[in-house]
Amino acid sequence: MRLYTYFRSSAAYRVRIALNLKALPYEAVPVHLLRDGGEQLGAAFRAVNPGALLPALEDGDTTVTQSLAIMEYLEERHPLVPLLPADAAGRARVRGLAMDIACDTHPLGNLRVLKYLVHTLKLDEEAKLEWLRHWMGLGLATVEEHLARDVATGRFCHGDTPSMADCCLVPQVFNARRFGLDLESYPNIARVDANCAALPAFQAAHPSAQPDAE
Amino acid sequence: MRLYTYFRSSAAYRVRIALNLKALPYEAVPVHLLRDGGEQLGAAFRAVNPGALLPALEDGDTTVTQSLAIMEYLEERHPLVPLLPADAAGRARVRGLAMDIACDTHPLGNLRVLKYLVHTLKLDEEAKLEWLRHWMGLGLATVEEHLARDVATGRFCHGDTPSMADCCLVPQVFNARRFGLDLESYPNIARVDANCAALPAFQAAHPSAQPDAE
Incomplete structure (x- = not known):
């Protein structure tokens, strides 16, 4: 899996915690939010996420945006260390x-x-x-x-x-x-x-x- | 179920659609966002949701806040008309x-x-x-x-x-x-x-x- 991230992005930080709790390895792809007026606003990252916001997760052919949607996706695909209770x-x-x-x-x-x-x-x-x-x-x-x-x-x-x-x-x-x-x-x-x-x-x-x- | 709602609240509107799509009957409890400086800010509604925001759903002893959390809850409790795909x-x-x-x-x-x-x-x-x-x-x-x-x-x-x-x-x-x-x-x-x-x-x-x- 590849995670588009920036060290200080609060939403990317959430997903990094979730991935670590589930002990899932991932490749971090840095997107610098301040350099060149914001790399997230460039065409390369907009091709990943038209919302131009971090994070985004690529898992094979699937791209998931929105940190909570990513966490729900991880929960469904990798339930072993649950991040939601059972009830x-x-x-x-x-x-x-x-x-x-x-x-x-x-x-x-x-x-x-x-x-x-x-x-x-x-x-x-x-x-x-x-x-x-x-x-x-x-x-x-x-x-x-x-x-x-x-x-x-x-x-x-x-x-x-x-x-x-x-x-x-x-x-x-x-x-x-x-x-x-x-x-x-x-x-x-x-x-x-x-x-x-x-x-x-x-x-x-x-x-x-x-x-x-x- | 009881839904705390206001006719023009966008977040309550989401949940009303979800309840209707699932054909779930509910009692609407109106909370007037403008009257008396906002009924959602009063003690009565804060006892339901300390966030002082609509909507909130009461289902027996369970109170759920946040419109997306309510929709996920309805999806888990009443899966029959699904609002999420299977994959x-x-x-x-x-x-x-x-x-x-x-x-x-x-x-x-x-x-x-x-x-x-x-x-x-x-x-x-x-x-x-x-x-x-x-x-x-x-x-x-x-x-x-x-x-x-x-x-x-x-x-x-x-x-x-x-x-x-x-x-x-x-x-x-x-x-x-x-x-x-x-x-x-x-x-x-x-x-x-x-x-x-x-x-x-x-x-x-x-x-x-x-x-x-x-």
Whole structure:
């Protein structure tokens, strides 16, 4: 399998964790989001993903885009280390948490959105950071409340093994730290994040451990 | 089942289509997004979904949030009218298309984001509409390119039966029309949308057909 990735792409980071948890080997194909105005916007990568967004996974003749769709695909093709629980209610909870990040939090702080804020809306650095922290804070508060109120929360977002929810949460926490969001208000998230950070699968997926890291 | 919904909520509209396609009866619980500063922000609805976003589905003791997680839950509990194809590659394609809308398009035009643009960033009406059309246009162009290039596209986004991708696309097209986006550049989307509009399941889910429509 080939994964189109960039060391700091939050969505690619999710899939790297999933691949590592399932112990699936893959070839990393770096796509530099900043070089030459963004390699993801060039014809070569648009031929892979017309959405011009990372990640994309190639598996033989099959190309899959969207990080959550890739994780579901891996789950179906390689079920052995499951990233979803067995019961429908549990699966729905994990997917809901993953989507609280992947649909309602991360897309608002994506690189192309920040570019629009700065270049089209002419926001200054402080207003841009305020935007980022606002939406990240809302997203993390939602996940924190889900984790705090539900007995299904364990060492990880759902029980005591990592799931797709943790694959999404950890890269979002990485971003939150990077942009100076205070994590003290999210004790359950901080605890889960620390438990994930102790696992080799998460460590090997970390941006700083990637071949294209700067 | 009880569905927390608002007639014009794009994400609730997706789930209404899915429920109708599967012929599953449900009780609609209206949550008015504009009344009293937004009923979704009140304590009553936050007890259901701490994310304060529609939709949410209650099925006995199980509460599911996030429209795509709800559709996956319905698919697992009520597989009889499938909204995903049988093969892993096809399922990945449908999920990828659904997420092109649900992750990368719709969240940028959500009500709470528009409020931030107007109240915090002080954008005027024209700049707000420009923002909306920009992200909607990018999202629809991505889906259009996927539909145009892939032989798996049929009368609907994937083959000749409706899938989760159509459940997401139709409400996004409704929004695009509402905000004055020209759809001429998206012939495949327009064709699929017209085929969906001919089906009673889509008609009954339309905002104008809801009990809380204004």
